[in-house]
Amino acid sequence: MMLPKFDILTIEQVDKIHKNSMKILNEIGVEFSYDPVIEIFKKHGQRVEGHRVYFDPEFVENMVEKAPSQFTLHARNPEHNLVCGGENIIYMPGYGAPFVYEADGLKRDATMDDYNNFVKLAGASKNMHMTGGTVVEPTDVEDEIRHLEMAYSHIINSDKCFMGSSSGYEHAKDSIEMTALLHGGMDVIKEKPALICLINSVTPLKYDDRMLGGLMAYAETGQAMVIASLVMSGSTGPATMAGALSLQNAEVLAGITLAQCINPGTPVVYGSTSAVTDMSTGSLSIGNPENALFTSASAQFARFYGVPCRGGGGLTDSKTVDAQAGYESMMVLFAASTTGVNFVMHTAGILQYYMAMSYEKFMVDDEIAGMILRYLKGFDCDSDEKMAFDVIEKVGPGGHFLTQKHTRKNFKLEFFRPALSDRQSFDGWSKDSLDTNQRAKLKWQEVLASYVPPALDPEVNEKILTYIEERSKELLKK
Amino acid sequence: MNAIFEEIKEAIIDGDEELAVELAEKVVAEKIDPVQAVQLGFIKGIEEVGKSWTNGEAFLPDVMMAADAMKAGMDVLEGVLAAGEGEGSYEDKGKIVLGTVEGDIHDIGKNIVGALLTAAGFKVYDIGIDQKAEDFVAKADEVGAKILAASSLLTTTMKSQKVLVEYLSDQNIRDNYKVIIGGGPTSKKWGDEIGADGWAETADEAVELCKQLLN
Structure with a gap:
């Protein structure tokens, strides 16, 4: 039995915010830059002016209702199939960071080697249920073919579920085609979704071409998607929590509505990464109580609308693996996990508000994830x-x-058995006197050295490699 | 000293755009010396805000609203200043064209940089988001700006910063401008690689960078 998840908003507060979001959707509207999407909304009778869509609240409610409350995401190894929704929680590595921060404080561009390493660390971890997606931005691979190399890394280095590209219709299609080859055909994955992607709004109240193209590709093929909004309270959204949450909610509902218009019943996840703006620098700040509150409120709203929720993570503003990195990450991941988030991108590895991945931080977060998974199991009084x-x-x-x-x-x-925490006596510890950062460095090197990726059927591998080769030629020619 | 200068200064400090415009219109209507209005009103106000920012007493909304009020008021005075009315002349610390590069529609970071540069006494021409290399150059030539400041938030649009530098080289006008870049995924290394004249991680550092480049 899992611990019951708790609500942080009263029914009255949920109702007030829901109505506020509907008023935003109806009276202010949302801008969609992508013409095919505008046609879809016109066809469904929504008021459109230029690229702005004004939603009928009843229509939004009806469309959101079509989204499943949970769905199964299929892995190449069925033992790693995941149910997204209900009481379940899915952890995975950080997403999208362009930099790697090393244990000694060195900052450098992330590479494809880093990419493979983080996928392997997630593959090896018993606390990471998926290997994630865009675990770093591999800046040494050309932009045009990066999505192919990234998808292949997940396919070859692990047999867990992973995320695909949402960077425009074409790139999204490539990820989906590769996943179809892995699972034995497009028909197979249309029946059993095997890929999920991240669609982000551009706050406030916009969706861009790239993301909308990605959304269409996933919806058309019945693959899953997280539709997320990141309101930076104070800069891209109001500085009040209730206002920012209303804005986020409106954006996510607009995205879910669109996905359901394209393909009713397509699996979607209600996503939130809303947090606050640091008013002295203008930068995003994610390791704070406000982020934890937005995350928990989002989980509650996803329950209210009957869809799974994405939010939270091992989130911090720290630049190194120190006490700040630890306490901030624990706060946000704990809040997400105990209040009912189902899909936790950025569980492990993130430093400095999504800007960087760190191997040491990955190991620390993996430990935190293990502690929380144990906590969620609660008490067993059954025998x-x-x-x-x-x-x-x-x-x-x-x-x-x-x-x-x-x-x-x-x-x-x-009992939870720590992999990283030190429980020795002072004398025992003081032999090497290693702090968490130093221990984590030794640990990830050890895990990587001993990791053996699960074998992939050579015939399938061949087909996927051929696909990558042909597409790379086409894409690099352009 | 005319009491209106003090009122202008206070309007800037309060970030009251409407009042700044109203007072500027009054300066024009009543034929008050516009150069003095700028120096004793607008600049005194923005200097005050800049000082509070440096001391950590002011926050972004304070600075950005003050910069907006300054810009709105100065726009009203532009005509009379250009006509050479008033005693002496008014010189800004340098002109900068600021924009987000082609393909990228993020503008908050850019706006913060613009506000802090304004607060530091520079004249900023913000050309907005999703701007081509030729748009930066066209604006710079129109207003006589020496610095092109190009922002990018996405790893996928960073290459447009490179395109900007290449465009200048191709047109044989590279030496006419200083190109500075910034934005989340950018780095000093990236700036060096594409041949930019400078990179800054934060808005404060961008101000320092512009001071150095225009010295």
Whole structure:
């Protein structure tokens, strides 16, 4: 049994924010730059002026209702199939960072080698359910073919689910085609969705061509998508929490409505990464209580609309793996996990508000994720053995439990076993005196060195490699 | 000293755009010396805001609203200043064309840089988002700006910054301008690689960079 998830908004507050969002959608509208999308909304009878769409609230509610409350995302190894929605939680690495920060503070451009390494670390981790997507921006691979190389990394380095490109219709189509080859054909994945992508609005109240093209490609083929809004409260959105949440909610509902217009029943995830603007620098700030509140409120709104939720992560503004990185990450990931987020991009590796990935941070977050997964399991009171009356009776007053079979069996089932935290005595620790950052560095090197990627059927591999080769030629010619 | 100068200064400090425009219109209508209005009113006000920012007392909304008020008021005075009315003349610290590169529609970071440059006494011409290399050059030539400041938030649009530098070289006008770049995924290394004259990570650093380049 999983812990029951708690609400942070009252029913009255949910109602007020919902109505505010509907008023935004109806009276202010949302701008969609992509012409095919404008045609779709016209066809569905929405008021359109230029590229701005004014939504009928009832229409939005009806379309959102068509989205499934949960769905299964299929992995090449069925043991790694994931149910997205309900009580489930899915963790994966950070997404989209252009830089890698090393343990000694060095900042450098992320490369394809880093990409493969993070996919492998996620493949090896028992706390990461997926290998994620765009785990870094591999800046040493040409832009035109980056999406092909990235998708292949997930395919060859792990047999867990992964995310595909949403960078325009064409790139999205490539990711979907490659996934179809992996799973035995487009018909197979249309029936059993195997790919999910991230569609972001441009706050306030816009969607751009690139993302809308991606959205269309995924919706047409019945693949899943996260539709997310990142309101930077104070700059791209109002500085009040209720206002920013209303704005985010309007944007996400507009995106979900569009996906359902294109393909009713297509799996979507309600996404939020809203946080605040640092008013001294203008930069995004994500390691804070406001982000935790936005995340938890988003989970509640996703429940309200009957769709799965994406939000949170091991999020921090710190530039290095220090105490700030730890406490901020724990706060946001804990809030997301205990209030019902289902899909957690950025669970592991992020430093400095999504700007960088760090191997050491990945290991720290992996540890945090393990702790939270244990916490979510709560208490098991289902059997006499778990209630332990017999062994308490056997030991009696004044004895100890260390030599009981009950103990030897159950501590392994019930206790979280740290992979990174140090629980030694002072003397034990002081032999090497390693802090978390230093221990994490040793740990990821060890994990990478011993990781063996699960074998991929050579015939399938050949087909995918041929696809990449042909598409690369075409794309680089342009 | 005419009391209106103090009112202008206060309007800028308050970031009151409407009042700044109203007072500027009054300067024109009542034939008050516009150069003095700029120097004793607008500039005194923005200097004050700039000082508070440097001391950590002012926050972004304070600076950005003050910069907007300054720009709106100065626009009203442009005609009379250009006509050479008033005692002496008014010189800005340098002219800068600022924009987000082609393919990119993010503008908040750029706007912050614009506001801080304005607060530091530069004259900023913001050409907006999704701007081609030729748009930067056209504006710079129109107003006589020496610095082209190009912003990009996406890894996919960074290459438009490179396109800007290449365009200048192709047109044989590279030496006429200083190109500075910025934005989330950019770095000093990227700036060096594409041959930009400077890169800044934050808006404050962009101000310092412009001071150095125009010295």
